[in-house]
Amino acid sequence: MRTSAVRFDGVSRHYGEVRAVDAVDLDIAEGEFFAMLGPSGSGKTTCLRLIAGFEQPTDGDIVIFGETAQGVPPYKRHVNTVFQDYALFPHLNVLDNVAYGLMIAGKPKRERHAAAEAALELVALPGYGARKPSELSGGQRQRVALARALINEPRVLLLDEPLGALDLKLREQMQDELKDLQRKLGITFIFVTHDQGEALSMADRVAVFNEGKIVQIGKPEDIYYRPEVPFVADFVGSSNVLPPRVVEKMAGQWSHASVRPEAVKLVDAGIGADGLHATVHSTAFIGTATRVSLDLDGFSMVALLPKGARIPDAGEQVHVTWGSEDLHLMDAA
Amino acid sequence: MTDHVLETDRSGGLRGISDALWRNPRLVILLLLTPPALWLGIVYLGSLFALLAQSFFSIDEFSGLIQYEFTLKTYKELFTPTNLDIIIRTVVMSACVTIAAAIVAFPIAYYAARYARGKWKALFYLGVMLPLWSSYLVKVYSWKLILAKEGILNWLFETLHLSWLLNAYLSIPVIGGNSLSVSWTGTFLVFLYVWLPFMILPIQASLERVPRSMTEASGDLGASPRQTFCHVLFPLALPGVIAGSIFTFSLTLGDYIIPQIVGSSRRFIGQAVYAYQGTAGNIPLAAAFAVVPIVIMAFYLWIAKRMGAFDAL
Amino acid sequence: MRSDRAPLGLKIAAGLGLAFMHLPILLIFVYAFTTEDKSYQWPPPGFTTKWFGVTWARPDVWEALSLSVRVAAISTAIALVLGTLCAAAVSRTKFFGREVVSLMVILPIALPGIITGISLRSAFNLADIPFSFWTIVLGHATFCVVVVYNNAVARFRRTSGSLVEASMDLGADGFQTFRYVILPNIATALLAGGMLAFALSFDEVIVTTFTAGQQQTLPIWMLEELVRPRERPVTNVVAMVVVIVTFLPILGAYYLTRGTDTVAGQGK
Numbered sequence: 001m002r003t004s005a006v007r008f009d010g011v012s013r014h015y016g017e018v019r020a021v022d023a024v025d026l027d028i029a030e031g032e033f034f035a036m037l038g039p040s041g042s043g044k045t046t047c048l049r050l051i052a053g054f055e056q057p058t059d060g061d062i063v064i065f066g067e068t069a070q071g072v073p074p075y076k077r078h079v080n081t082v083f084q085d086y087a088l089f090p091h092l093n094v095l096d097n098v099a100y101g102l103m104i105a106g107k108p109k110r111e112r113h114a115a116a117e118a119a120l121e122l123v124a125l126p127g128y129g130a131r132k133p134s135e136l137s138g139g140q141r142q143r144v145a146l147a148r149a150l151i152n153e154p155r156v157l158l159l160d161e162p163l164g165a166l167d168l169k170l171r172e173q174m175q176d177e178l179k180d181l182q183r184k185l186g187i188t189f190i191f192v193t194h195d196q197g198e199a200l201s202m203a204d205r206v207a208v209f210n211e212g213k214i215v216q217i218g219k220p221e222d223i224y225y226r227p228e229v230p231f232v233a234d235f236v237g238s239s240n241v242l243p244p245r246v247v248e249k250m251a252g253q254w255s256h257a258s259v260r261p262e263a264v265k266l267v268d269a270g271i272g273a274d275g276l277h278a279t280v281h282s283t284a285f286i287g288t289a290t291r292v293s294l295d296l297d298g299f300s301m302v303a304l305l306p307k308g309a310r311i312p313d314a315g316e317q318v319h320v321t322w323g324s325e326d327l328h329l330m331d332a333a
Numbered sequence: 334m335t336d337h338v339l340e341t342d343r344s345g346g347l348r349g350i351s352d353a354l355w356r357n358p359r360l361v362i363l364l365l366l367t368p369p370a371l372w373l374g375i376v377y378l379g380s381l382f383a384l385l386a387q388s389f390f391s392i393d394e395f396s397g398l399i400q401y402e403f404t405l406k407t408y409k410e411l412f413t414p415t416n417l418d419i420i421i422r423t424v425v426m427s428a429c430v431t432i433a434a435a436i437v438a439f440p441i442a443y444y445a446a447r448y449a450r451g452k453w454k455a456l457f458y459l460g461v462m463l464p465l466w467s468s469y470l471v472k473v474y475s476w477k478l479i480l481a482k483e484g485i486l487n488w489l490f491e492t493l494h495l496s497w498l499l500n501a502y503l504s505i506p507v508i509g510g511n512s513l514s515v516s517w518t519g520t521f522l523v524f525l526y527v528w529l530p531f532m533i534l535p536i537q538a539s540l541e542r543v544p545r546s547m548t549e550a551s552g553d554l555g556a557s558p559r560q561t562f563c564h565v566l567f568p569l570a571l572p573g574v575i576a577g578s579i580f581t582f583s584l585t586l587g588d589y590i591i592p593q594i595v596g597s598s599r600r601f602i603g604q605a606v607y608a609y610q611g612t613a614g615n616i617p618l619a620a621a622f623a624v625v626p627i628v629i630m631a632f633y634l635w636i637a638k639r640m641g642a643f644d645a646l
Numbered sequence: 647m648r649s650d651r652a653p654l655g656l657k658i659a660a661g662l663g664l665a666f667m668h669l670p671i672l673l674i675f676v677y678a679f680t681t682e683d684k685s686y687q688w689p690p691p692g693f694t695t696k697w698f699g700v701t702w703a704r705p706d707v708w709e710a711l712s713l714s715v716r717v718a719a720i721s722t723a724i725a726l727v728l729g730t731l732c733a734a735a736v737s738r739t740k741f742f743g744r745e746v747v748s749l750m751v752i753l754p755i756a757l758p759g760i761i762t763g764i765s766l767r768s769a770f771n772l773a774d775i776p777f778s779f780w781t782i783v784l785g786h787a788t789f790c791v792v793v794v795y796n797n798a799v800a801r802f803r804r805t806s807g808s809l810v811e812a813s814m815d816l817g818a819d820g821f822q823t824f825r826y827v828i829l830p831n832i833a834t835a836l837l838a839g840g841m842l843a844f845a846l847s848f849d850e851v852i853v854t855t856f857t858a859g860q861q862q863t864l865p866i867w868m869l870e871e872l873v874r875p876r877e878r879p880v881t882n883v884v885a886m887v888v889v890i891v892t893f894l895p896i897l898g899a900y901y902l903t904r905g906t907d908t909v910a911g912q913g914k
Contacts (some may be wrong), residue, residue, distance in 0.1 A: 054811050073355040074814040074912070075822075081815045087808035090832040101816035152817060351819035356737075365735035366747065369728040369791065373750050377762070377788050380769035382741015384761070387768060437666065440659035457664075459900060465669045466842070466896045468849045469867045471885045475670035477872065478677055481686035485673065488688045529667060558653075566665040590852065594872050603760050608765055620768070623761050630757070 003030040003065070005156055005188040006051055011060035013046050020026045020046040022212035023060070026041035028190060028205075030065075030155075033182050033201035035191045038174060038209030039235065044192045047209075048158050049192065052081050058140045065155065075104075077330070080154040084161045086145040088133035094120070094144050095129030103153040111254045119147040124179075146181075156188045163198060175202055208232050226328050233258035233330070240264065240301040246276070247329065263326035266292065266312060267319040275321035280312045294320060388620035399616060401573075407617045411625065416605070420625055423602040426517070427585040430524040431532075431578045436576065437525070438532035439570075446540035461537075465530035473594055476523045480514040480595060510597055520596035525616060527591065529583050532577035533587075539573025540566065575637050586626040602626060652800035671889060681880050682700065690825025696878040707884060710867040717779070717863060718847035721786035725843045726836060728787070729794025733753040737802035754789040763856030770857070785857040786850060797839035798832060798905070838902040841895035849892060864888065878912040 009027035012019065021043045028034045036044035051063060053074035062069040069077065074134075080101075080316070088097050096114050102112035113129075120126055123143035133141060142162060144195040149157060159178075162172045179202050182189045193199050199206045200220040207217040215221060216232045227233035230241045239258040247257040267275060278301070281293040289304045290311050301320065305311060312318055390399055410416065416499050445457035446620045464472070481485050490499045503509040503516060510516030543566060551561040589603025600608070602625060610619035648653060652654055652660075678697065680690035701707055732751055736744055754762050756893040766785050805828065813823040851865035864884070 050813075052815055054814075056722070071356060073352055073819070074811070075817045075819050076352075079815075081812070083808050083812055085808055087812035089809060089827060089831075098816075100813070104813075104816060104818045104822055148812075148816065182851075347821050351821055354820055362735050365731045365738070366743075367744045369732045369751070372724075373754075373791070374726055376749070376766075376784055377754055380759070383772055384765040389766050412695055414714065422791075437663050441663040442658055444652060444660035459897070460664050461669070462896055462900065464671065466845055466849075467671060467892050468865070468868075468888045469886075470849075470851055470865050470872065471669065471674060471888050474868070474881070475674050478669060478686045478688075480672055482684050483687045486690040488839075497838055512673075526666070526670065548905050584757065584759060587667065587760045587854060588852075589760055590869065603758070606760055606764060610669035610767070616768060616771075619764060623764055626758050627761065 002065070003197065005030045005032070005065060006190065007063040008047070009061045011047075011050060011057045011062055011065065013043075013050060013055055014058045015033075019212045021050065021057075024212075024214055026207065026214065026217075028188060030188055031186050033179070033189045033191065033202060033204045033274045035093040035193060035203035035206045036209060037206050037236070037267065039194055042209035043212040044207075044209045045160060046185060046196075048081075048160055048192050051156070052079055053077050053157055056075065078151055078152070079156045079158060080149040081158040081160065082141075082142075082149045082162045083147045084164060086133075086141045088141055088144060088148070090133055092133075094125075094133065094136070095132065097144060098129075098151055100148060104150070108210065115151060116147070119145075119151050122150070123147045123170050124177075124233055138165050139174070139308065143254065143278050144173065150185070156190060159189060159191045161194070163193070163195075178202060197246070200236070210235075225257050229256075229332055230256050230330065233328075238302065242327075243299055246299075247263060247327075248295075251327060251329060252269070252328060258328045259301075259322050259326055261291070261302045261304040262289070263322045264301065264304060265321050266305065267321055275319035278318050278320045280314050280316045280318060282314050283311055294318070296320070386621050387616050390617045390625055392615050392617055397614060399458055407621045410618055411621055412515070417599050419602055419605050422599065423586060424629065426521065426524070426601065427445075427582045429521060429579045430528065430585045433521075433525050434529050434532040434573050434581045435536075435567060435578065438529060438536055439574070442533045442536035442540060443570075444574075446537045461530050461533050462639075470590075472527050473523060473591055476526060476595055477514065480512070481518050482512050482514070515597055517597060520592050523591050523595045524585050524588070528581040530579035531584065532574075535580075536570055536573040536577035539576070540570050543569045555561055572640065575640055579630075579633065583619075583626070583630050586629060591643070632637065648699040660698065674885050674889060676880075677882040680879065680882070682885060683877070686878070691797075697883045699878045700877075701883040701887075704880060705725075706862070706867065707880070710862045710864045713861060714848055714864040715781070717782050718844045719788055720783050721790050721847045722843045724787035726840050729791045729833075729839060729843075730798050730836060732791070733796050733798035733802050737799055744888075751792050751795045751872045755792045758850035759789075760856075763853040766853065767856040777857065777861070779861070781855060781857045781859070782861070782863065785853045786847040787797035787801070789850070789853065790847055793842040794836070794839035797835045797842070801832045801835035834902045838899035841902075845892050845895045861889050 002181060004027050006026070007030040008024050011021060011024050011026075013021040016250060024043070024047065026047075036042045046055060048289055050057055050065070051069075053069065053072060064077065064079065088094075089100065095113060098119050099116040102115055106187065107115075114186060117126070117129065123146050125143050125147070127138060127141065128136070128144075135143065136144065142165075143275070145162070156210040162178075163174050164175060175198060178189070178191075191199070191203060196330070200223065203220060205218060206220055206223050208223060210231050216228045218226075223232060223236050233239035233241050233256075242257045242259065244254045244256060248254050251257065253279045276296055278294040278296045281295045281300070283293070283322060284291045289306055290309075291314065292303045292305060294301045303320070349528070354364075387399075388407060389403050389405070390401055391404045392398070411420070420547070441457075445454065445461070449457045478484055481487075487496075490496050499513075502518075503512065507523075508516065508518050510518075513519045513522075538632050548561055548565060551565045552558070556564065587603050589601065589607045592601045592604060602622060606619045606622045609622060611616045611621075676690065677686070679693045680687075680792065681692035681694045682690055729751075731740060736747055762785065762794065764780070766788075769775075769885055770777065808828055809831070810823055813827040814820075818826060849865060851863075851869055854863055854866055855869070862870070868881065868884065868888075871878075872882075
């Protein structure tokens with residue numbers, strides 16, 4: 001097994017009655033690209049701030065490369081952060097922003113400026129050093145923030161929703177670049193996001209947060225195809241969650257189960273006798289597929305029909321089926 | 334790359350102090366607050382309490398010495414007809430100045446907030462800021478020049494052959510007098526002039542906080558500009574008017590220099606306080622008099638707070 | 647868009663209002679050049695610049711000016727330290743006494759000046775402190791804190807937070823963060839606050855009459871001239887110079903804080 005980079009041992013962070021982070025256990029390996037995924041207020045950002053040292057755990061211990069972080073201020077942790085709002089120093093130009101960490105470390109001007117130039121090249125912004133942060137676009141600021149965080153050669157890089165403020169196209173491009181960068185540097189990336197697509201496409205492993213706890217942790221495929229709790233099924237890619245009474249009838253077990261929308265097939269009501277009876281509520285063309293909302297007896301489902309499939313009309317009666325391997329049973333009933 | 338990911342060894346000097354402060358955020362607050370709290374607490378609040386305490390002492394009528402015994406006698410003295418007159422006169426003057434200031438200030442603030450753009454906006458802003466910050470005494474002095482018998486205002490009335498109008502106005506009892514510079518009208522004008530900027534700024538601030546889309550929505554829903562003003566803008570500007578009135582009211586209430594330089598011989602609260610503590614040496618009565626504006630302002634602030642004026646400050 | 651043009655009535659009212667605020671000050675400039683020295687005669691019978699020379703040669707004016715400048719400089723320095731400390735504490739975290747601190751800072755300027763003045767005077771009497779340069783400074787610094795505080799607190803609100811965290815994240819301890827991040831970001835706000843505090847102190851008369859004893863600051867000197875005029879033309883010249891001198895820091899403070907959330911000076 002690889003070395004552990006960051007470990008949480010029963011870490012909690014409470015603000016009075018509010019349990020922002022509640023008894024979290026976590027082990028992130030060296031060189032791993034790790035995503036923390038969850039809705040806002042689920043505790044993922046607080047976890048990141050605990051690693052950076054901006055917050056102190058009220059309970060439990062955080063271990064960074066085998067040493068406890070208890071009582072170690074942020075400026076003594078070789079962990080650097082890319083902030084959500086980038087937090088570039090408005091009074092410094094880009095070069096001095098990037099070189100800030102080296103200036104604090106007492107490196108001579110020539111040396112730190114050379115290093116900063118190199119870091120700007122790494123993030124594809126060579127020659128931008130003389131500009132002020134206010135003169136840059138959102139994507140460029142993001143790259144400067146990245147270069148600044150990397151200049152101290154951290155062994156763990158924390159990224160707090162770094163792509164949140166960018167538009168869709170730029171976001172996809174940055175996802176690829178971040179992934180490449182992480183492979184090139186070989187350091188641990190811990191990435192906080194509320195966008196499941198981002199987490200699944202970039203991370204080696206994903207931890208899904210809800211209400212201060214990690215509800216599932218695993219590889220992207222596991223999270224996507226084999227959610228362990230209804231929350232994950234619903235939050236990650238909007239799986240259909242079937243209630244236990246339906247699942248018992250079909251699979252003989254009292255538990256929730258999930259079916260991916262793209263696995264759902266529709267059959268004309270007259271033909272097949274098997275499957276669930278449903279009424280089409282509405283349909284929407286979404287580019288690569290057509291999204292069909294269905295009303296079943298007491299719950300609703302969504303089907304994604306590929307190009308070429310017959311699209312039913314709203315109000316039409318249909319039968320809903322799927323392959324048995326597409327039905328994923330969950331432990332928590 | 335360093336061997337240790339967490340630096341635990343290299344402390345000492347400023348870093349050591351910084352570490353200690355980082356671990357005790359409360360200590361930081363305490364250290365930051367101690368000097369100003371000591372200064373304001375001892376110098377200012379201490380003095381204020383010393384003054385209030387004196388208002389519960391009295392003065393011996395024969396020896397003129399202060400008797401350091403608790404008594405409400407001094408407060409009772411406030412309610413003699415002469416002193417009550419002073420208080421009522423001051424409050425009425427403060428109210429008149431406040432209302433007039435609101436009327437004069439509103440169009441300026443409204444124009445600056447709603448119509449002035451770019452260069453004009455800056456000009457309006459400085460046009461209010463410069464009189465606000467220019468010397469109080471110089472401003473009073475300029476009115477002494479204007480209101481003097483041989484001054485510009487009388488000259489203007491004479492040139493326009495309207496002196497009869499001015500004389501008719503001055504013959505009105507209470508607000509008139511021998512000339513404008515010794516009448517209450519004069520005092521009122523100077524008060525209005527000196528405190529006007531304090532009314533403009535909060536009104537402008539509250540009007541600027543009204544998003545443009547809100548007036549557009551009102552117009553879109555069929556309201557005429559007048560209706561938009563009455564039903565949307567004015568209610569939203571009201572906290573600003575009240576915030577401004579706190580300044581004009583309080584400042585008029587406590588001033589003793591303006592009525593001394595421009596006005597009749599009948600006194601205002603500020604003058605009474607000044608006279609009692611100075612030549613009369615009656616510190617307890619001066620202190621009790623000083624409590625009057627504090628009480629009035631406390632009451633005023635309480636009402637203003639209930640009307641939401643503090644958000645506009 | 648119909649709301650883009652101001653109604654004529656509004657234009658006239660706003661214009662008259664502005665004229666009302668500025669004409670009296672302009673009048674002072676005219677009077678500084680008048681040849682008449684016994685009354686405030688209008689229109690001036692003639693114009694001369696000789697009073698500038700006369701004023702220049704008056705030692706009492708220079709003494710008053712020098713005292714005012716020294717008092718304002720020291721009071722501003724004290725107010726800068728105290729106001730910045732207060733603003734830093736208030737913006738740093740939410741602690742229970744926040745509102746109390748704000749109230750305490752604002753109180754000296756919210757209550758009528760005469761109350762501050764008479765309080766200080768009776769406290770000096772009780773404590774047997776003789777009037778001196780320092781009793782004036784004590785009063786001035788107390789009410790100057792608020793202008794520095796107002797400017798600093800607005801800037802702190804925009805500055806702190808993630809910038810401070812970013813600095814610490816990159817290896818800077820508390821002192822380095824203050825030196826390299828906080829100070830450069832609040833510097834213009836402090837400069838603006840300092841200029842306004844200077845102007846406030848330079849102009850103050852009400853509190854000063856109670857704390858000055860026999861010494862004369864420039865406003866006290868002016869007050870004497872207003873109550874018992876001796877040489878009117880000299881007063882005119884001094885008044886004009888005071889107007890010009892106080893305008894400069896106000897303009898400076900305005901340009902320093904232009905384009906930020908809160909422009910300096912609203913909290914006088």
